[in-house]
Amino acid sequence: xxxxxxxxxxxxxxxxxxxxxxxxxxxxxxxxxxxxxxxxxxxxxxxxxxxxxxxxxxxxxxxxxxxxxxxxxxxxxxxxxxxxxxxxxxxxxxxxxxxxxxxxxxxxxxxxxxxxxxxxxxxxxxxxxxxxxxxxxxxxxxxxxxxxxxxxxxxxxxxxxxxxxxxxxxxxxxxxxxxxxxxxxxxxxxxxxxxxxxxxxxxxxxxxxxxxxxxxxxxxxxxxxxxxxxxxxxxxxxxxxxxxxxxxxxxxxxxxxxxxxxxxxxxxxxxxxxxxxxxxxxxxxxxxxxxxxxxxxxxxxxxxxxxxxxxxxxxxxxxxxxxxxxxxxxxxxxxxxxxxxxxxxxxxxxxxxxxxxxxxxxxxxxxxxxxxxxxxxxxxxxxxxxxxxxxxxxxxxxxxxxxxxxxxxxxxxxxxxxxxxxxxxxxxxxxxxxxxxxxxxxxxxxxxxxxxxxxxxxxxxxxxxxxxxxxxxxxxxxxxxxxxxxxxxxxxxxxxxxxxxxxxxxxxxxxxxxxxxxxxxxxxxxxxxxxxxxxxx
Numbered sequence: 145x146x147x148x149x150x151x152x153x154x155x156x157x158x159x160x161x162x163x164x165x166x167x168x169x170x171x172x173x174x175x176x177x178x179x180x181x182x183x184x185x186x187x188x189x190x191x192x193x194x195x196x197x198x199x200x201x202x203x204x205x206x207x208x209x210x211x212x213x214x215x216x217x218x219x220x221x222x223x224x225x226x227x228x229x230x231x232x233x234x235x236x237x238x239x240x241x242x243x244x245x246x247x248x249x250x251x252x253x254x255x256x257x258x259x260x261x262x263x264x265x266x267x268x269x270x271x272x273x274x275x276x277x278x279x280x281x282x283x284x285x286x287x288x289x290x291x292x293x294x295x296x297x298x299x300x301x302x303x304x305x306x307x308x309x310x311x312x313x314x315x316x317x318x319x320x321x322x323x324x325x326x327x328x329x330x331x332x333x334x335x336x337x338x339x340x341x342x343x344x345x346x347x348x349x350x351x352x353x354x355x356x357x358x359x360x361x362x363x364x365x366x367x368x369x370x371x372x373x374x375x376x377x378x379x380x381x382x383x384x385x386x387x388x389x390x391x392x393x394x395x396x397x398x399x400x401x402x403x404x405x406x407x408x409x410x411x412x413x414x415x416x417x418x419x420x421x422x423x424x425x426x427x428x429x430x431x432x433x434x435x436x437x438x439x440x441x442x443x444x445x446x447x448x449x450x451x452x453x454x455x456x457x458x459x460x461x462x463x464x465x466x467x468x469x470x471x472x473x474x475x476x477x478x479x480x481x482x483x484x485x486x487x488x489x490x491x492x493x494x495x496x497x498x499x500x501x502x503x504x505x506x507x508x509x510x511x512x513x514x515x516x517x518x519x520x521x522x523x524x525x526x527x528x529x530x531x532x533x534x535x536x537x538x539x540x541x542x543x544x545x546x547x548x549x550x551x552x553x554x555x556x557x558x559x560x561x562x563x564x565x566x567x568x569x570x571x572x573x574x575x576x577x578x579x580x581x582x583x584x585x586x587x588x589x590x591x592x593x594x595x596x597x598x599x600x601x602x603x604x605x606x607x608x609x610x611x612x613x614x615x616x617x618x619x620x621x622x623x624x625x626x627x628x629x630x631x632x633x634x635x636x637x638x639x640x641x642x643x644x645x646x647x648x649x650x651x652x653x654x655x656x657x658x659x660x661x662x663x664x665x666x667x668x669x670x671x672x673x674x675x676x677x678x679x680x681x
Contacts, residue, residue, distance in 0.1 A: 171664075179247075182244055185597070189306060192210055196213075202532055203536060206540070208232040225243075231656060234648070235550060236547065249270070252592045253586075265586060271658070274654060276575055276587075278655070293321065296551055297321050298644050299547050299646065300316075301317040316540060319356045324338075324545060326356075327520055336553070339469065340520065341521070342360060345528070346527050347529070351533055353527040357525050362511040364465065365463070365510065368449075372438070374499070375499070376436075382480060384483070385486055387443060420486045425460070438500075440461045472521075478496055550646040556647050559639060560638045568594055569591045598613055599612075
């Protein structure tokens with residue numbers, strides 16, 4: 145054919161795949177990815193073990209982590225993996241479902257395409273189905289406007305059980321709900337900022353000792369041996385001031401002709417720092433004399449040894465080089481505000497914490513700031529016996545926090561356990577009868593593809609996929625909202641067992657999967673550039 149030869153003229157080395165071969169390549173890539181991730185779906189999914197080039201081991205069943213870490217060579221598969229990453233960025237969950245759903249959409253489309261149906265017809269069907277699906281999703285919302293703590297717990301548990309074992313998932317689920325409720329300031333109408341939750345890990349004890357600290361955990365301790373290790377009723381001053389001699393920003397030289405002049409220079413440099421420290425000490429005396437309150441200074445910049453010594457003599461606990469992010473968190477957690485100069489210090493700038501203490505773990509020191517009065521920032525403290533457990537919990541906590549945040553922002557839920565997919569599939573099959581022309585084939589393919597999620601959920605739980613699906617379909621025919629019970633493979637009510645999904649996760653999955661599948665079906669040529677001339681010899 146002419147197009148083939150014209151391409152060869154332009155570049156002899158180019159690899160070139162024509163229509164059906166191109167389509168087959170795309171569909172196989174999607175199927176391959178789907179096969180890899182299929183076994184991970186749902187609370188009964190299996191784990192994958194990733195071994196890095198340096199021999200580091202990662203155990204995970206989080207779709208995004210897997211797709212990130214796997215080295216994907218195939219361009220089509222990389223495209224699908226990117227959709228999953230986008231899904232994770234937007235909603236924090238639903239990555240595995242998206243990839244499986246895209247794979248299944250292409251599988252269903254392949255049946256029709258092999259019988260000579262034009263790809264454009266199928267895509268039109270997908271578009272119609274997608275629009276209908278999004279409208280149907282609006283009708284399936286439940287608990288609109290009355291999201292209570294229990295609902296949030298159910299959502300975070302549902303999200304986390306697909307990533308951690310059940311006992312730990314329930315425990316971390318509660319931690320995530322408490323963390324989001326702590327930072328959610330209902331009066332101020334500000335969107336929830338998940339950066340106000342610090343995620344800190346300590347490698348000791350076991351995974352169930354992970355907990356929520358209603359305050360802050362800093363990953364460094366006091367730098368002076370005489371400073372107190374434990375203080376009660378602490379006034380907290382958050383500073384952003386250099387308490388050490390700083391070099392000038394422009395390069396400056398100082399020429400001296402005798403030793404006295406140098407002495408004077410050193411003295412005046414020291415004096416500048418001492419003045420600042422004295423002001424802080426005076427302020428401490430003003431606030432703390434006559435009561436048993438103690439004083440904690442947390443500085444974003446450095447504090448030199450001499451200044452530390454002056455502070456220690458006054459019984460002030462001084463921490464230096466605190467992270468920029470933690471300054472915001474401290475102000476939110478303890479009250480008060482961060483101060484940029486030591487002049488005009490006022491008691492209103494101070495935060496308050498019931499206890500500030502230091503814990504040492506091996507070489508590392510951690511400082512806990514706890515028992516704050518009305519904290520709007522908190523720390524999820526993750527503990528685990530080894531590195532990969534901590535990593536696994538870390539990924540899960542991130543997703544759990546996002547799930548709770550999504551629920552509060554959506555103000556509604558969708559019943560889980562595969563019930564939404566089964567109901568939508570039934571609805572689209574009915575709807576396809578009213579679609580004119582061949583586009584109904586696309587709608588039917590979309591409806592069939594949706595069933596892959598409940599089928600996979602059931603087969604991962606060791607049940608017979610077809611039996612479980614038919615049980616649910618029968619139950620839904622009789623007008624119930626029914627999902628799959630993982631334990632028995634029978635139909636059950638998702639609301640009764642507390643399995644809910646996020647509205648925006650479903651919405652994003654339906655949108656992105658439909659679009660990517662359509663794009664891949666419409667590809668009819670794949671050209672890969674040839675080898676560079678230099679490499680031929």
